[in-house]
Amino acid sequence: MSASETDSTVMIELLSLGKGQDGYEIEVGLTDGNGYNIRILELDEYTYSQLNALGPFDSERVRLSLYPKWDPFRNIYYSTLIRMKSTFNETLYFACSQYYVSQLNELKAIERIVQAEETVPEHLQPSFRSEQVSSVADSTKERAKSVVKRRVGPVVLLALVCILLLLSPLSVDRALSVKNEEALEHSEIAEQPTASFPAPVLPQLNNAPDTVPLTPSAEPVVSPQASHKPQKQALPIEEVVIDKNKYTSKLPKGYVALSFDDGPSKYTQEIVDILVDHGVKATFLFIGKNAVHHPDEARYALAKGMSIGNHSWDHSKLTANSEVVNKANLAKASQALQKITGVPISLFRPPYGAIDAKVSRKAAEQQMKVLMWNRDTEDWRKKAPEELIQYFHSVDPSGAIFLMHEKKITVEALPEIIEYLKAKDLKFVIFK
Structure with a gap:
């Protein structure tokens, strides 16, 4: 690409x-x-x-x-x-x-x-x-x-x-x-x-055909086995309060954001620990029913300073649903996340990026703002960590909002990805 x-x-x-x-x-x-x-x-x-x-x-x-x-x-x-x-x-x-x-x-x-x-x-x-x-x-x-x-x-x-x-x-x-x-x-x-x-x-x-499961199965909490390096000095992280009237899909030059979809999962804590060890933060877009199966991971991400948002209740294609169904879908996910974490949910990312005026209106009615992306890593189809790392070397990361997922390959590639972005003197941001 x-x-x-x-x-x-x-x-x-x-x-x-x-x-x-x-x-x-x-x-x-x-x-x-x-x-x-x-x-x-x-x-x-x-x-x-x-x-x-x-x-x-x-x-x-x-x-x-x-x-x-x-x-x-x-x-x-x-x-x-x-x-x-x-x-x-x-x-x-x-x-x-x-x-x-x-x-x-x-x-x-x-x-x-x-x-x-x-x-x-x-x-x-x-x-x-x-x-x-x-x-x-x-x-x-x-x-x-x-x-x-x-x-x-x-x-x-x-x-x-x-x-x-x-x-x-x-x-x-x-x-x-x-x-x-x-x-x-x-x-x-x-x-x-x-x-x-x-x-x-x-x-x-x-x-x-390439296949990818959309919803991780309910599995017990698995703490990462690998020992992490001593925590590095945290970089200054800016919180970006996005515009409620537009879809946010890019950043100014000199800034970068990492975002992770489809969690929480058995990989959430390991991803968060890697981010913390390298002194950066990211935005996590959680599926409601996954959060019910992995509440500790959702709380862990928030406790470590990560930003969290709504990625629907069930990762369905919202543009194919009625407005009544979407209203209930988004509300159910937000209520589950708020009950687990104790904080209101203000970010929303539609599954597959499928959004129209009706979906956007239901998100706005529930006081949520739409967060999109402009760099799709397609990590779900990569066969090895090296392929994902190579993707980051092949694109301009300045001004990017990177879309990733809670996958084993992503976990393995993440430390090198972060160091590469830091070497570019980019400022990391999370969204609110």
């Missing part, structure tokens, strides 16, 4: 797929720091047939990638979607056309303009305002300058090549080779050769 992909704070959900009056259409729901809205995109017949072959999608949430890739071996673009069912997630690949890619690029350009003015906690604003885009017009100008730079770049490169040709043909060949490799490595989508698209759906890529 490229760094540019993880920078996106936009989540795109496939709502419906079909044929309209003027051709094929796809209805998508967009969630970002400014809220939730629905858009209709045109589809060509080729991409429609590839997506439709993976359906139907009626009874599950489907998250689309905003970053298709070019496959030079099959001579096609391809993209991914994640089907989120009640007990597991499944990643599927599909071929797509250049027109579909252009639709997504336009969508990303619009979202960049909309998100130009970032949501910043009030007490952090003075250090961040200098980095903000002052208006949509300014953002458009900056993107125009970027286009000019990209167009001027090849001219400068051509002039440089001409000079080097006179000096050393070998050095020119090496320079061009390195340049091409870097361009291929860092580009979001490689340029497509003029070629027709083949019809197959890439079935060989979809043979091994």
Whole structure:
């Protein structure tokens, strides 16, 4: 996954797929720091047939990638979607056309303009305002300058090549080779050769669905066996009181936040101890019925200075529920957490990031504020701690809210992750 992909704070959900009056259409729901809205995109017949072959999608949430890739071996673009069912997630690949890619690029350009003015906690604003885009017009100008730079770049490169040709043909060949490799490595989508698209759906890529349990089983409290190092000097931790009128999904540059979903579990105490040993804190989003099975872990996290929030009662897809059901779901989780910890619950993170105006309204009615993320580690699908550590090295952590889960691999990778972030001189924050 490229760094540019993880920078996106936009989540795109496939709502419906079909044929309209003027051709094929796809209805998508967009969630970002400014809220939730629905858009209709045109589809060509080729991409429609590839997506439709993976359906139907009626009874599950489907998250689309905003970053298709070019496959030079099959001579096609391809993209991914994640089907989120009640007990597991499944990643599927599909071929797509250049027109579909252009639709997504336009969508990303619009979202960049909309998100130009970032949501910043009030007490952090003075250090961040200098980095903000002052208006949509300014953002458009900056993107125009970027286009000019990209167009001027090849001219400068051509002039440089001409000079080097006179000096050393070998050095020119090496320079061009390195340049091409870097361009291929860092580009979001490689340029497509003029070629027709083949019809197959890439079935060989979809043979091994990824599964992940959503709710840990009720197990007795297990204290960590490994002895921890003597507690290091705690870093100054800032508490960010987030805006109740927006979805918080990012931080100013220079700040970072760790957040853990789906607990409490048998790993909660070990995660908390690692955080404390390294002098940092994090935000934990607890599932209500898990807290009933692991009350000591929930209390332990709070006692050690961690921030805790509501992640629903049962990790169900709230956008598929009625408002009456969601009201009861959120209230039941908050009441359980408050009874266990003795403190009111003011943070809410929707399972799967699935939220719309109705879900948001029920959270607000219960005095909770929505906390999202902009760096999804996907630790639940990693096979080894080294893969998770590598993820942190592959993205820009400044301004990030990292989404993690209470998993064994996460516990094993956490000490090195924290030391890496501390070496970047980032200020850790928790949310209130």
